[in-house]
Every structure is written in structure tokens, then in C-alpha cells.
Amino acid sequence: MTKVSMTINGKEMSGEVEGRTLLVDFLRQNLGLTGTHVGCDTSQCGCCVVHVDGRSVKACTMLAVQANGSKVTTIEGLAAADGALHPVQAAFREHHGLQCGFCTPGMIMSAVDLLQHNANPTEHEVREWLEGNICRCTGYHNIVKAILAAAESMRGGVAHAAE
């Protein structure tokens, strides 16, 4: 067993893990942060996306020991301390971007990272970015709509130039 420590959603947390323990299992099982989901065993579905040092990462594809000393943000840490939703969370609700909700934490964390890189994505860029996130319920239509709307609201309401 190895001791790992990281800053998770702004709080210092640590625990004992095996060498083979995945980051997602550390979050879910050791820390009870069950908002990060596991939908596959081949790094394809993106249900497990979290941010490690500001970048989106599939938490099923990283060992807990590899994240030692990192800053990790999970879906539980995305809203402000007073409960105010992140614009991407708010847009998913506003545009019915979720149904069963299982892919949703990974989708939202992934979309937040996209908008950090590209504040003004086209629909095509959003769809390409989501290549690593599978949703079986929504057909992506409203997820894409939500992300474009969130981008617009984060830019201060400036609509995208026509594609």
C-alpha cells in the first residue's frame, strides 16, 4: 500500500492505495466521490472524466499514484461553494442535455475543458471534441446545443459567427 495525497475540489485529501488502484476507484471508493462514473473498461466512454491540474483526464486510465500531489476537480467540485452552477452545468439543465444522467458528469467535465481551450467552438468542433464521450440516451443533439449555449454565455452572450 502506498500513501497518496492530492487536492480534490480544493481540499487536501489522502489515502492508502494499492499500486494498481485507478484514480477513479480512489475517488469513488476511498473518498466516496461517486459523481465520477465508470461506463467501460477500455477507456472509451468518458463517463469518468475529471480534471487533473486543469486538464480533462479519463480517471479510469490513470493510477491514483500518478495523480499524487495533483489538483483534481470532480463534478462535485464544479459548482461554486454557494451552490451556483457552472455555466456548463446550467446549460445542460436549460437545454435538456441529459436523460439518465450517467454520462453527464463526464460530458460536463469534458465540455468545461473544451471551453477553456476554445471559447468559441463551432458545432463541428464540439462534436469532434466529444469523440471520447459516449451518451446512449440523448443522441448528442441537446448536449451539443447546451455546450454551444454555455460557450456563448461564458463569452458574455456573443453568438457564434455563422458557420
Add this chain to the structure above:
Amino acid sequence: MVANGIGARALRKEDQRFITGKGRYTDDINQHGQAFAVFVRSPHAHAKLVAVDKASVAGMPGVLAVLDGTDVAADGLGNLICGWLVKSKDGSPMKMGAHPLLAQGKVRYVGDRVAVVIAETYAQARDAAEALAVDYAELPATVALADAHGSSTLVHDEVENNLIFDWELGDKAAVDAAMASAAHVTRIDLVNNRLVPNAMEPRAAIGSYDSGLDQFTCYVTSQNPHVHRLVMSAFIQIAPEHKLRVIGPDVGGGFGSKIFIYGEECVVTWASKKVGGRPVKWVAERSESFLSDAHGRDHISHAELAIDAEGNTTALRVNTKANIGAYMSTFSSCVPTYLYGTLLAGQYKTPAIYCDVQAYYTNTAPVDAYRGAGRPEASFLLETLYEQAAKEIGKDPAEFRRQNFIPKDAFPYQTPVALIYDVGDYATTLDRALELADYAGFKARKAEAEKRGMRRGIGISCYIEACGIAPSAVVGSLGAGVGLWESAKVRFSHTGKVQVMTGTHSHGQGHETTFSQLVADKLGIPYEDIEVIHGDTEKTPVGMGTYGSRSLAVGGEAIAKSCDKLIAKGKKIAAHLLEASEADIEFKDGQFTVAGTDRAKAMGEVVFAAYVPHNYPADLEPGMEEGAFFDPPNFTFPAGTYVCEVEVDPETGVVRIERLVAVDDFGNVINPNIVEGQVHGGLTQGIGQALLESAIYDGAGQLLTGSYMDYAMPRADDVPSFEVETAAGTACTSNSMGVKGCGEAGAIGSPPAVINAIIDAIGVRVEMPATPQRVWAAMQGLALAAE
């Protein structure tokens, strides 16, 4: 009018917990003393199970128990069941082989459950499961559906030719006569590809036993907790029903695959008692889901459509072989029969129809209902057949369909395949879809694409489906082992807040929202004051669950009836409080009013009086809580037209969907956002079937498409944004709300639209999934080697 009532685009109540990571799915539940189960599964498609050597893992760290089929037999547990008895042409009942919880004597597909290992931690259970020595004697396997009949290998020794039933529907003689005198007969051979449902949350279960209460509890990824309890109790005999609580908490998608009662949830519940009552948790890995979730579709069909000299269809003949897999799953028998053959009239007035279906065992995973369940297979067959027929006789496919539609004034309409359609207006949805898709402008777009070296095609599908699965008397006469009514309870508290208990289950459909809108509208109370409770056999009235797009049309009506009873009781109370006659009390927008006056009592005042009955009618019970059951008189019949436009790159065979227009008649709509979302999801699953998805076994019965590396799920960049509308809005006559159900339409209507568009573009037939390789080969006139 209340805010967020019927027809409003209310934002979903469910979303707050899901967007903040506070959902509570089965794997998110951790209980004190929890142990972990891992199932040992057969690596062979067909083998004698010689021995499970439990001693091989004795003493491994953390191992609490190893159980196999001998333990199941020793405890006298029953087998899994198929709840729908289908009879063959000769009247004989279907031939069902035993389906044990853990294999007994033989394994019959790769992934068949052999044993379970329970340990202190998941890692320890997994290590021991990998180490468990199991001795198999391999047997030859029957894998392909086409090979099942006459195969020397029988999946179940007692089932000759692997043939479970040979079923028929319709008037064979009338069809034969019409075929003989037809001016033209269009013939088609097709395969409906096998799919894996792939809800994003893998199946999971936690069983526990409380010796103090002598009670079992099972958390399970279920679309119908009460049905789970019934089967686990009455058939598996884990515990009497009142000693078994089943909870389906948040469930991450189902699409049919979580209707069924599988061995895993039964085993962990039973096993809990064997490890001192400790909760035993099992969560499928995705590769386990691929192997062991019930798959969908998998038909081979031949169909013939007879047409007279004027272009009227006069008869339809269909033969279908259906793959059932290695065991009969819970509803497997009704999918290729009563949910398929009965839909073969489509939107058309074809007077004579005959269909026969042979269902076979193979050494593959069980096959059962997957979104649409039988209806996508019927719609794909019919709509590709009509498209081809129109082209063969030189008619425009849209006009050929219109000519053969059941006219608007012919409802209620008795089809030649048992169903009575209550209402419909197919020309209106067709017209609107053609208009939205700019059907008239297609030629110009095709010419423009040709200049770029691309082949452009347009395809239509006019689907119909039967949903709102019920009525009990009808399904009972057709072989169903259960009734298919639904239940509800609506309860006011002292302070006028409302709890709605429903027997249905929401796993993405947004019932907490839709049902709240319905109740807000009926009772005239704020949407925010309503809470919908579902998924727990201890909290909800006995109900049959969610599948077949039945939750609103059947379950919603039970809620509406409960509300009507509350209003009726409220009138008595209001009459007393207002010193008026009950007959003079009117109820509207949450107010009980003496007709023609401004004397009124608000719902809240009436409710308070019911709970604090100091001044109250002498002969009336206190309290404001009412329940209802609803068993509708008929199915509901959503229908519509989908138009797909594609471009095919002739160099590569790559298909790009340029547009997909879906115009549906769902009758009245409670929440358009939710309805559109259901259609979007269904369309994408249909596109997945048409272009990408296929479950493929090799000749030895190994699943080649066992992960997301090999099984092509539709991703965001595989689909376009959709154009989705409702039109016609013919109100269903089987419930007071006039609603039909929208959960499956997208997956039923879209595959033929996509395939018809591709065929239109390239001029030759191509099977699903129309992968670039297949499309390219079809364009070159090459036959692909069998996959």
C-alpha cells in the same frame, strides 16, 4: 392555468442531482460490511461442465464463499423464466429449455454464469475468480441463426432442430390468392442486425439479508422492481414476496436490457444469507455487459408484396427466422411475434397479410427486447420493401405510400394482423416531413452533389408502432403470464404538498418532471410542491414498470385517475365548508367554487380540512390520499414520417447523414422538451443500427465485438443535429390525456429511412450496418465474405 402544467417545456426536476454528481446509482451505494461478488463465466460457447474445483481458491485472501450450480440446486432455487407463452402453428406450446441461475451440467454461450466468488474486496474477488479451476469438455456449437435448423448440435437436448416455436399470424389462403393474381410482386431478403443495448450504466446489484427482520433487500439496475420481486419470489423462490424488497434507484439507461430478471441479481441476493447477511455487491464490467446483457434484433427475413395494376398493395407475405440465443430471456418470445407480426400492416390498408416466424436457440447470449422490440424489425422490413416496390413500379416512393395509406376517416381501423388502430392521420405527418425536408428540392441538391463527385440520396420511412403496452385481457389471451395495467397513489400532506407514488420506473425518461406537470395541471397546485416517488417496492404500489413506451399512457392515466378521485372527494368537503350542494361545486385551477358565485375554497383549505376534520362531512373519511389502477382498452399507435438525406463518397463508401427530419404524431404532449429528447436518442440508436452497430460472433461462438474498441457506438460526430417536430396530434382514445408514448419511435422509424437514402444514392441494396466497406463493395457489385 398553473405554470409548468401540461404542454409546458418545464425544466427537469431530476437534473439538479445529475449535473452536480449527486445521482445515486446502484454502484454508488455502499453499505456497512459490504462484500464483493465476481462471476466466473464460460469461455466456451458450448461445453459440458465437468467440475468446478472450489478447493483451488480455498485459502486465497479475503474469499468468503464460492457458489456454483450445485449449491443453487441444493437450495432448491427455481430457474429463470420466460413470461410469455407462444404457441406454434400446430397449437403446441413453445419448447423452453431450463435456464438455471448458475450453469448445471452444461454451458451454452460465452459468458454463461458458472460460479460466483464473494470476497472482502473487489480485487480479492476478482483474483480468486481468475484462479478458480473449472473443467470443461468442449462441444461443437451452433452459432449462426441460419445454421440452427437441422444443426447436429442441439443447444438444449430436448429441443429438436433448436426450434422453439413456429408461429403464424394472418390469413394464408387470402394472401396466396392475392399473390397469384398480382400485377407485380416485389421480393426482398434482409437481415436485421444483432445489437447490444449498451445503457451507459452497466448492470449491477446488491443483495442483503437482515436476520432480525428475516428480510432480503436487493438494489438492482431494474426498469421494473415489482416484476423483479415477483419473479425472484414466485419463480426463483429466494423469499416470499413480503420478505423481499427490491429497489431500482437511479438507473443509467435501460432500453429494454434492464427489464429482464437475470441470474446475477438473484444470486447475490440469495448468497447474502450465506455470508452472514452481509450486503453482496456485483457490478458488471463493460466487457461482461457485452457478453451477458440480453442482445436485441437478429432476424433473417424474406418478404413479398403484391401490387395491382393501379399501384395498390393487395397482399404481404413475410417469413422470419428469429434468434433467441442460448436461453429464453424474460420476454424473448413475444418480441418476434406479438410485437412484430402484428405491426406488419404499417400505415397501409393492404387487405391480406400473412406472417410466420421460426424462433431458434443458438449458442449465443440471450436475445430479448431492445428499444422498439419487434417494431423496428417490422418497420425496417416494411419500409425498405415499400421503397423498393415504388422504384420497381416506377412510382415516387412518397406518393406510392400515400396512395396506400389507411385514410384519415377509416379509424378505428381493424388491420388484418389483429390490431385495431384507434386514430391516425398519416398524410399530415408525411406532408409535413416532406415540406421540412424540402423533398421537392432534392433533385437540385443531388445534381449539385454530383458535381462534387458525391452520390446523394433521399429515403423515407412511414413507421407505426403499438405501445402503451397493455391491455391485460388482450396480452393474456396472447400468452402473457402477467397483467399489464399500471398503478399510482397520490397523497396530500397537511400543508398541501403532494407525493406521487408510481408503479413505473424512470431511468432517463424524466417521469419526475412529466408526472409532476400532469398532477400540477390536474390539481391546480404548484409544480414545485409535487414529489414523484418510484422504484422501491416498499414505497410504491405494485406496478408493472417501464417499457414499451407505457409509462405515461398507462401509468400516467393511473395518476390522472387518482387525481380525479381526490377532486371528487374535495368537492364533498368543499360543499360542506361552503354549505352548498355537492352537485353545485365546480373545480378549476385549484379552486372549488359554488357554481355561478364567487364563493370558493382553495385546494389547500380543503386538504387541511380533510386532515383536521373538525368541521367535516359526517359520513366522509378524513385524509386526502387516493390510488388507482388503470388497464387501458387498447394499445396506443404513434406514427410518423422520417426523411433522411445522405451523401456517399464513391471512393471510400463513407456515408454522411446530411439531414434527418422526424415528424411524429404522438397525440397530445405533456413536455415537448422531453418528447424531443426521446426522439433524438431513438434516432441516434437507429442510425447506430443502420450504419455502425453489429454484434458479431465468430464460428466458435466467441463475441468479436465485445468492447467499445470493436462495437461501434454512435458518437457525437457520427450524427447530425436533427429536425424533430410533432404534427397531426390525433388524440389517443385509450386514455383521458390523449397521449400515445414517444420512447421508441426514433429507433423504429430511422433505420429504414437511412438505408433507403443510401440505396437511393448508390442504386443497389446494402445490409445494415452500412459500413464504408459494405457500401463500397455494394457499389462495386462485390459480395463481401461472411463476417
